[in-house]
Amino acid sequence: MIIMKISEIMTENVQAGSVPGTVSSIYEILREEKLSGVPIVKKHTGELAGVITRSDLIKNPDEDQVAMIMSRNPITAAPDEDVNSVARKMINNNIRRVPITVDNKLVGIVTSADITNKxxxxxxxxxxxxxxxxxxxxxxxxxxxxxxxxxxxxxxxxxxxxxxxxxxxxxxxxxxxxxxxxxxxxxxxxxxxxxxxxxxxxxxxxxxxxxxxxxxxxxxxxxxxxxxxxxxxxxxxxxxxxxxxxxxxxxxxxxxxxxxxxxxxxxxxxxxxxxxxxxxx
Missing domain, CATH: 3.10.580.10 (CBS-domain)
Known part of the structure; x- marks a missing residue:
């Protein structure tokens, strides 16, 4: 068992998309940053609105608006949660990334690769x-x-x-x-x-x-x-x-x-x- 808080391994400077926004802008982020998915925040408030992944983009080539294909109400975690708890959330919900939030404001993100690598x-x-x-x-x-x-x-x-x-x-x-x-x-x-x-x-x-x-x-x-x-x-x-x-x-x-x-x-x-x-x- 790992005794470690998720804040110790999360990425703090998060690359995020926004709503309203276009899918082409997400393609750009994923290519330039070599990412598999990004959280989506509300443009004017910075609150977490959803998550969008490479799979979402590939499966919906006809859609141009981020809001139409992002996953809403994503599974999240708090910075003081332990790594094992977040790993369990990922496994139980079959996801590879969890946004880290405080009062629904995005403060970080953790991926399955982060948990493995760190x-x-x-x-x-x-x-x-x-x-x-x-x-x-x-x-x-x-x-x-x-x-x-x-x-x-x-x-x-x-x-x-x-x-x-x-x-x-x-x-x-x-x-x-x-x-x-x-x-x-x-x-x-x-x-x-x-x-x-x-x-x-x-x-x-x-x-x-x-x-x-x-x-x-x-x-x-x-x-x-x-x-x-x-x-x-x-x-x-x-x-x-x-x-x-x-x-x-x-x-x-x-x-x-x-x-x-x-x-x-x-x-x-x-x-x-x-x-x-x-x-x-």
Whole structure:
């Protein structure tokens, strides 16, 4: 058990969006700051209004207003709450970040990566990570075009995908951050025609209506998975300890790491949010 207040590990200078505000401004913050989500505050009062994540943006390319896609009434914590309590909130509510508030004013934020990088790695937990890893993880050939890889993550409702080389060995990993960095929102116009015919003895009247539909979609670069995932994969084995794995995440400043067998084939994935479960059991 960790005896530590959340104020000791929270980020105080919080990057936040605001309402009213546009989605494009959130894209900008996430790209520039390399974040996976940000709290949203009311522009005139500074009060917490919600939270918006990369997943919200990706799933709602047609929406331009932050207020329409942010999660309202987010789970929050106070600065004097202990780390274990906040970790439990994250696990029970399946979330990866908790805004820290005082009188509903945003004073900080804590993510699952913060808890792993600043607290969990200090515990001498020798349990193997296989106890906490996710086993059903999507994989793709590393020469797969990015749009196809993105479709696969959507199909599996997963936030990352492990790439395989020609020999079926793990070669890299793509995350939501990678997909956002390699995409942009474009407006696409489609034309729909409908015809109505009226028959008579001598005359046939044809009328046609045209409907123009504007729709936003994510447009990816023309790269393949290997171009983005690179060729330096950080990994662990199923027998790697929780402490060692947490240390690896901290050392490389990453939120997840593939679990490989002796043949370098992927058998699972360990995320910061998975490791947090070791703190409350």
């Amino acid at each position: 607290a969990l790695w200090k515990i001498n937990n020798t349990e193997p990570v296989e106890k906490y890893m996710v086993r059903n993880v999507p994989t793709v050939w590393d020469k797969t075009p990015l749009p196809i890889a993105y479709s696969i993550t959507n199909f599996f409702n997963f936030k990352s995908v492990i790439s395989l080389n020609d020999d079926g060995k793990a070669s890299g990993i793509l995350t939501e951050t990678d997909f956002i960095n390699e995409s942009r929102v474009v407006e696409e116009q489609t034309i729909h025609n409908s015809s109505v015919s009226t028959e008579g003895d001598k005359w046939t009247w044809n009328s046609q209506s045209v409907m123009y539909i504007l729709k936003n979609r994510l447009q990816f670069s023309d790269k393949i998975v290997k171009d983005v995932a690179g060729d330096k994969l950080v990994s662990v084995t199923r027998k790697t300890s929780v402490k060692e794995c947490a240390n690896i995440l901290r050392q490389y400043n990453i939120e997840q790491v593939p679990v490989l067998n002796m043949a370098d084939e992927p058998i699972g994935l360990v995320r910061s949010s998975d490791l947090m479960r070791a703190m409350i059991q």
